[in-house]
Amino acid sequence: MNCRECLDLLDGLEPPLPIPKACRDHAASCLSCALALRLEETLRAAPAWAELPRLSPESRAKVLGRAHVGRIFWERAASLLGDAALTALMILLSAVGLWFVLPSLLDSLLPAPVRQAAAGFLQPVSAFLTSLFGGFAPIVHQPLGAAFVGLSVFAVLLAAVLSVRTFSPALRSAA
Numbered sequence: 001m002n003c004r005e006c007l008d009l010l011d012g013l014e015p016p017l018p019i020p021k022a023c024r025d026h027a028a029s030c031l032s033c034a035l036a037l038r039l040e041e042t043l044r045a046a047p048a049w050a051e052l053p054r055l056s057p058e059s060r061a062k063v064l065g066r067a068h069v070g071r072i073f074w075e076r077a078a079s080l081l082g083d084a085a086l087t088a089l090m091i092l093l094s095a096v097g098l099w100f101v102l103p104s105l106l107d108s109l110l111p112a113p114v115r116q117a118a119a120g121f122l123q124p125v126s127a128f129l130t131s132l133f134g135g136f137a138p139i140v141h142q143p144l145g146a147a148f149v150g151l152s153v154f155a156v157l158l159a160a161v162l163s164v165r166t167f168s169p170a171l172r173s174a175a
Contacts, residue, residue, distance in 0.1 A: 088160075
């Protein structure tokens with residue numbers, strides 16, 4: 001069965017008649033017909049007071065043309081992925097910038113007595129960060145090691161940003 005036959009069959013069916021298996025089988029492998037089948041099932045499941053609205057073949061074609069499932073999914077995913085990638089990249093660049101620039105900036109801005117007083121508080125933080133990231137030192141000194149670590153950190157940040165934006169109710173309602 002091809003798309004035209006399946007759509008014609010769906011358009012000609014009256015609600016009490018079941019949808020033929022051949023049409024269901026075709027819709028399992030065709031996104032456009034799967035959308036038409038889902039639309040037909042939704043219209044059949046509408047309450048009685050809705051008087052089962054029917055779409056003409058022209059209207060159905062217009063709906064299917066505008067609501068191509070793959071295109072809708074990828075357009076939304078691409079915009080979300082682009083925003084999340086930019087956010088993750090900015091977080092990564094900010095962290096790397098702070099990692100390399102902050103120590104020299106603090107050395108130049110803070111007087112020696114303040115640095116010495118702060119060293120007691122920063123020693124446990126420094127020990128923790130060294131134990132946490134110390135395992136990356138051998139990898140970073142390999143050819144392309146820094147790129148691998150940077151790409152890995154970017155992937156983790158991207159996953160985190162996507163997760164927060166996808167599952168956070170406050171962000172979902174704002175979008």
